[in-house]
Amino acid sequence: MGLLIDGRWHDQWYDTKNSGGAFVRPETQFRNWVRADGSTPFQPEAGRYHLFVSLACPWAHRTLILRKLKGLEDVIGVTVVDPLMREEGWTFPEPDPITGSTRLHEVYTKADPTYSGRVTVPVLWDRKTGTIVSNESAEIVRMLNREFDAFGDASLDFYPAELAEEIDRLNAFVYDRVNNGVYKAGFATSQEKYEQAFDALFAALDELDERLAKQRYLLGNRQTEADWRLFTTLVRFDAVYVGHFKCNLRRIADYPHLSGYLRDLYQVPGVAETVDFHHIKRHYYASHTMINPTGVVPKGPALDLDAPHERGSVG
Numbered sequence: 341m342g343l344l345i346d347g348r349w350h351d352q353w354y355d356t357k358n359s360g361g362a363f364v365r366p367e368t369q370f371r372n373w374v375r376a377d378g379s380t381p382f383q384p385e386a387g388r389y390h391l392f393v394s395l396a397c398p399w400a401h402r403t404l405i406l407r408k409l410k411g412l413e414d415v416i417g418v419t420v421v422d423p424l425m426r427e428e429g430w431t432f433p434e435p436d437p438i439t440g441s442t443r444l445h446e447v448y449t450k451a452d453p454t455y456s457g458r459v460t461v462p463v464l465w466d467r468k469t470g471t472i473v474s475n476e477s478a479e480i481v482r483m484l485n486r487e488f489d490a491f492g493d494a495s496l497d498f499y500p501a502e503l504a505e506e507i508d509r510l511n512a513f514v515y516d517r518v519n520n521g522v523y524k525a526g527f528a529t530s531q532e533k534y535e536q537a538f539d540a541l542f543a544a545l546d547e548l549d550e551r552l553a554k555q556r557y558l559l560g561n562r563q564t565e566a567d568w569r570l571f572t573t574l575v576r577f578d579a580v581y582v583g584h585f586k587c588n589l590r591r592i593a594d595y596p597h598l599s600g601y602l603r604d605l606y607q608v609p610g611v612a613e614t615v616d617f618h619h620i621k622r623h624y625y626a627s628h629t630m631i632n633p634t635g636v637v638p639k640g641p642a643l644d645l646d647a648p649h650e651r652g653s654v655g
C-alpha cells in the first residue's frame with residue numbers, strides 16, 4: 341500500500357505519528373463533474389465513462405449500487421481490481437483493456453503525470469479525453485443519480501430536492517461516525533484514538549437503530565442515497581469490522597432494527613449481485629498486514645442476508 345509523489349510510486353502506509361495515533365483520511369483530488377446541462381467539459385454519453393472499483397471497498401460499492409439501480413450497466417463500464425492491495429497498491433488481474441494499465445497508479449499518472457496523493461478506488465474515467473473525472477465516491481453517486489437520466493432509469497431519484505438538506509445532514513453524521521468511523525477505529529495506532537472512534541461509532545449505531553424502529557428507511561418510507569451510503573458499511577460490519585477493525589461491542593445482527601434494515605436493502609433486486617464477500621474478506625484481512633500479519637482470512641461468520649426482513653410494515 342502506498343502513494344504517488346510527483347507521479348512516482350512509493351510503498352508506504354498512512355502516517356499516524358503526526359496525529360497522535362489517529363487515522364486522518366486525506367481529501368480527494370479529482371473533483372470534476374459529468375453534467376447533462378453542458379456546464380462542464382464532461383457530457384453524459386453512453387460508453388464514454390468507465391469505473392475502476394474494488395468489490396471490497398465500501399466507497400466504490402456505493403457507485404456500483406447506483407449504477408445497478410439506475411440501470412446504467414450498459415452505459416458505464418467497470419474494471420474490478422484484484423482484492424489484494426499490497427506493495428504496488430491496487431492492481432489488475434490482467435492488463436486493463438481501457439487504459440492498458442496493470443496497476444491503478446498508472447491510471448492516475450495517465451490522468452496527471454505529476455499527481456501526488458493516494459491512489460484510491462472508485463475512479464470515474466473519461467475514455468474520450470483519457471483522464472479521471474472524479475475519484476470521490478460521494479460525488480460520483482450524485483452524477484449517476486441524475487446526470488445519466490437520458491440513458492438510465494429517470495424515474496428513480498435517490499437525492500430528491502425536498503429531502504436534500506436532510507440527506508446531507510444524515511450523510512455527514514453517518515460518514516464521520518460510521519463509514520469513516522470503522523476505519524478510524526481499525527487504523528488507529530493509539531488506544532485512546534481507537535476508543536474514541538469505537539465509542540462514537542456505537543453511539544451512532546444505537547441512534548440509527550432507534551430511528552429505524554419507527555421508519556423503514558433513514559428518511560422515512562422511501563430509499564435515498566443516505567440508505568445506500570450506510571448499507572455498504574453495514575454489510576461489511578459483521579464479516580470484517582467486528583474482528584479486523586475491533587468494532588466488537590455489538591454486531592449488526594444484534595441490533596433489532598438495523599439487522600432487518602440491512603437485509604431489506606440487501607434484498608432489493610440487483611443489490612446482492614454487487615456484494616462479494618470473498619473479495620471483501622480477502623481484501624481487508626490479507627492486505628492490511630500491519631493489523632493482521634499472517635494474512636489468514638477467517639472462515640466465518642455465518643450470515644443469512646436472505647432471511648425474511650419483516651420491514652414491510654414499519655412506519
Ligand SMILES: N[C@@H](CCC(=O)N[C@@H](CS)C(=O)NCC(=O)O)C(=O)O
Nearest residue numbers: 397398399458459460461475476477
Ligand atoms: N474519499 C474517497 C475514499 C476512497 C478510499 O479511501 N478507497 C480505499 C479503498 S476502500 C482506497 O482505495 N485506499 C487506498 C489507499 O488509501 O491507499 C471516496 O469516497 O471515494
